[in-house]
Amino acid sequence: MRIGVDAMGGDFAPGVVVEGVARTLVDFPDLDIVLVGHRDRIGFYLEKYGIAGFPHLEVIHAPTVCEMSEPSAVSLRAKKDSSITALARMLKAREIDAMVTPGHTGATVAATKVLVRTLPGVDRPALGASMPAKEGRFLLMDAGANTDCQVHNMVQFALMGEVYARYLYHRERPRIGLLSVGGEDIKGCELTKETFKILEQLPINFVGNVEANAAFDGVADVVVSDGFSGNVMLKCAEGLARATGYWLKQGLTKSAARVIGAVLAKNAFTELKAHGSSDVIGGAPLLGVNGICIIGHGGSNPVAVRNAIRVSAECVEFGLNQRITEVIAEVGELAQPTEKK
């Protein structure tokens, strides 16, 4: 199995990515890694982490980088030789089985949409973010790939998320919830109300509307959302977690007693931080692309990079995209735009 990895993606590239790849090569000796990025900038780290000339590693030169700050359309048009577009082209040509980037989500979505295209029956790919519930986790999708969605997009997100949760979360009958503003069936906006009617008819374990607070209680394995609200939820959780850390730190340094208390209970705070961390998960799958694509957090550390690569390999192993294509085909017109009905 060959996994393509974007060496230039994320806030700490390429060092962190190369270190993550080094760990992967040790932990998963059966994997072949294709590392794509600027050869001169990677070289130093290949030496540093002792994987220069490693048999299971191939390095491919890509001269430009999609900067995190630039719009995705610009990246795609102006940077035809960036690591992300190079990976997308290789994925399209089946030169790699999966691609992993801890980089620019927008640029990756744009590049895969245009170059790799979507699976048969899938209109638009969606980003599945793994969110922490009180116990366990849930998959929020779409977490931001599509700002404006139609009913058939939401239905496809639900089906793709269902398959992902079944194979990657090992849930036999994953509970699929629809992100809404009230628990009752009648609550919601026009989009969710129409989506509700279709989800009810699908051969999935649909548990109805799920409010954002209930999602953290763990009432669903997959929470279906348009990409705008989903992204608001993802970033709200990120922002509040950061603010909570800030308030805690402030509060715990206010007096000598509190500082001592904080030292004694230190591991509890480390554990708290781990709940919000995406390192274990590694990355968010961009589902619906005709090729496995995992997008890591921009702030990924080497463990996160390694785990993102592991997840991508699992997706290939499970034949995830084959399963998604089958399920979408089985459901037929219910998952397609209404014009066709």
Added chain:
Amino acid sequence: MRIGVDAMGGDFAPGVVVEGVARTLVDFPDLDIVLVGHRDRIGFYLEKYGIAGFPHLEVIHAPTVCEMSEPSAVSLRAKKDSSITALARMLKAREIDAMVTPGHTGATVAATKVLVRTLPGVDRPALGASMPAKEGRFLLMDAGANTDCQVHNMVQFALMGEVYARYLYHRERPRIGLLSVGGEDIKGCELTKETFKILEQLPINFVGNVEANAAFDGVADVVVSDGFSGNVMLKCAEGLARATGYWLKQGLTKSAARVIGAVLAKNAFTELKAHGSSDVIGGAPLLGVNGICIIGHGGSNPVAVRNAIRVSAECVEFGLNQRITEVIAEVGELAQPTEKK
């Protein structure tokens, strides 16, 4: 000044509400309170908190209650003699200057829309939720009154929020941000992109797109949103705060050292909780209604009830609705549906 209070609203009604009213009568001797609810169920608490027959207190009987669990449309149609509809009627008739309910948001929005109507130039009322930033707070609006919004609704939310932040938050030039999925101007969904173009032209301190995570960093005083995404954000924050409390408690009881540490640092956790608490704020204004209406959290305690009443009195004092009407009129067609342009 006469403030109408819904005795039957919230999870701990009517006891908590009556206690909150008792505190208000002591702290604000100039206020007249009209307490609306089921006379038999209120009586006991009036005696308990020593305000039975109090000169500044009038009790009005309303036989039915809008249960938190029932749909708002049902409440409005079937329960014409509920405390919420009674208050809305009194507000309409100017028998009270403001109404306060720690109750059913949906029923209150429906009752005020139908019975009290909106201010001149305002199409739909919006709920302004006070959210905690790292330092200070921001007003999120709409936090859930309107699930489907058009551009002119968003523009009106921005203007109403601006006036509210100016008078209630005492900000001279409140920073108005637009909730979106990217900081750059070009990011967003169709609704936010169109809204952005109008907000740029208004005589307000518009700071552009604000991502949900940046909002918690305190980059804006008012965050403008449609009611669906706003409600997702509000409930996401609620849910994650609750989950964080759960994880902390779990972590802090795992070993003897951690328990001792938690005891020593106890006040830090109390302070952390206070950041997320709405007690100080008391309630969320339903802005745009032709009469002051403050909606408290269903879980309000007596302090929250007292503070919601205080906020409603401040709104009356500042002539908030007069200001909103003036600002909306000044802006003219920019704040109205495009058909008119």
